[in-house]
Amino acid sequence: MLRIHFTTQDLLRVRLAPGPDPLWEAVLSAHQVNVAHGPLVFGQWRSQVVSGLTREARSYLGLTPPRGYTPDFLTPAGGSTDFGEGLDTMLSTPSARFRNELELLSRRREVPRWAADLHRSTVARQRLGVAAKAFHDQALAPHWTAVRGAVEADVAARVRTLTSGGTQALLASVHPTITWHDPVLCVDTAADRDVYLEGRGLTLQPAFFCWRAPISLADPELPPVLVYPVPHGLSWLQPAGGGHRERALAALLGRTRAAALSALAYGASTSELARHIGVSAPSASEHASVLRDAGLIASRRERNSVWHTLTPLGQAVLDGGRELVAAGTPDRTASASRRVVAARWGSPAAS
Template identity: 35%
Template sequence: MLRVHFTAEDLLDVTFAEEPAPLMELGLALATLQRDDGLEPALHRWRRGLRCELPGAARALLEIVPPAANGPLFLDPPVADLEHGLERVMTTPRGFVESELHKVLDSRARPSSWTRGLMAREGAAWKGLHASLRSAYGSVLSRSWPGLRNGFHLERAWRVHQLSRAGLRGTLAAWEPDLRWRGTVLEVRHPRDFDIVPAGRGIRLLPSMCWTGRPLIANQPAGPTLLVYPALASLPQLAAAPADDPLVALLGFTRAYVLSVLTRPRNTSEIAAEVGISKSSASQHAAVLRRAGLVTSRRDGKAVWHSCTSAGLDLLAGQWRS
């Protein structure tokens, strides 16, 4: 369990990132590339294609980006400009590089000569890192970045609307049971047991279109504590969304369709029949919408009935964009 000990000052200073962070999204995409658990079919297809297309120059990054997306912090600065981000990476102090790489590599195989060169600040290794990051970004994100950015701003608008109506606790409740509050301490489901003390620098929320796992919390060396969470629509869903339909761009086509049919109660079988998907897929989409606070579900015998919440109706009505 990870425990984040927020102060009153932190909780009074909650902000949303203004723009997506290219290197942050790249790191999360490379982590997702290595995961097999609980991915939707669209993400499985995207991951298979990405594995085939990832250039050799970019594959070295998989050694230092673990599937859990828990570091190294110097590799994915949360800045909106790619060039600025690369500059930040390349000027990381040696001590911070060593400590972050040791955290990642402690549980992995013996580091390669390239990784040892990164820790030693060898020029050739760092030139290779720069080339790997550029190559990976070009392959994974460059073509889809405009759509990703559009999806980010729609996601941000929706969450700001939620924050204004439900406060931070209500907004973060979408990720239960991954997150739980005990007073001002936020507990996050995590394979390791440790504590983070933000020390009054605030909280910045950053949605990701490339990450579908548990929320991630990073105590930045300077600035607010970063809470990265999976957006309602993943990158593959955004790629298929029409630019002129904000609801589809926010949720993905199938999930938006599911929400639209739930303006009156439907059971899982009825959703599947109306949308033209399997019962298991209908159940999965309803579960995602439920975690987002857009749908409520109740069991009646063997059937599970689903319907829109007031937040879901707001979303369908477009009130979140006003």
């Protein structure tokens, strides 16, 4: 269990990152590449990435083991939504930190030979920069629109929670593994440790490639950040044949209603849905009502707006029915729904 201890001042200094952090996404996606059998939601992406990585990009993987310690210098404190800016900050890490964090890594696994001199070699730092950029360009850049869309949609949802419920409601909402026991935020993780904010506040960083449970920096002296997973759809990569499924979905639901279901992949209010599919607000509300009556979406009122999200059944329909069992009994249908939830969030119990 990770326990993050707040003071009154810390509650006033909770910050929600405005979008995805490319350096965090690089590290977390490298973790996914480094596992032989990872989550289904990243399966096709992983296959594409592994088959196409250059030698320079592969060298980055030596610093990002799938489990255990990963050096904090790979994800600079403060964060950034710009890869170049974050890379410059990473390469400007003080020599003492490079040395200390590589020593921690060496206790758990062999440090790549080229990286052993990062604390004293400009050439080694240049190679780190080349490796990080190569991995980013090959594994992340082609899919950045999907990554940014998912993270920004989550940020919008969290802002609504903050507006309607305040900071404590925001903290408790970011992931099912998190509970708020005033004044401690408890995160159900394998690591058992306490982090005392002591007036420094906390940055909440949603991340596309984070999986199963939130994580934080290993060094408690660095500016505190909690990185948490955002929901995923199995079809985020737009796999081959996706166009056929989209046409089939449109034939089943009608073009506008199919577009509405797709637009709700990450949740939206009625007015946002109307803008997404190019209809009036009353028309969007009518489409949402039909989808809700069919069990494909769920709706809840938040002050002066209504927020719509996919149900497990709606997600399965959107993903082409891959998570539904054929001619299922009620028990089978419930099992399929659980699998869809696991695909979107991961299973903390499996951590």
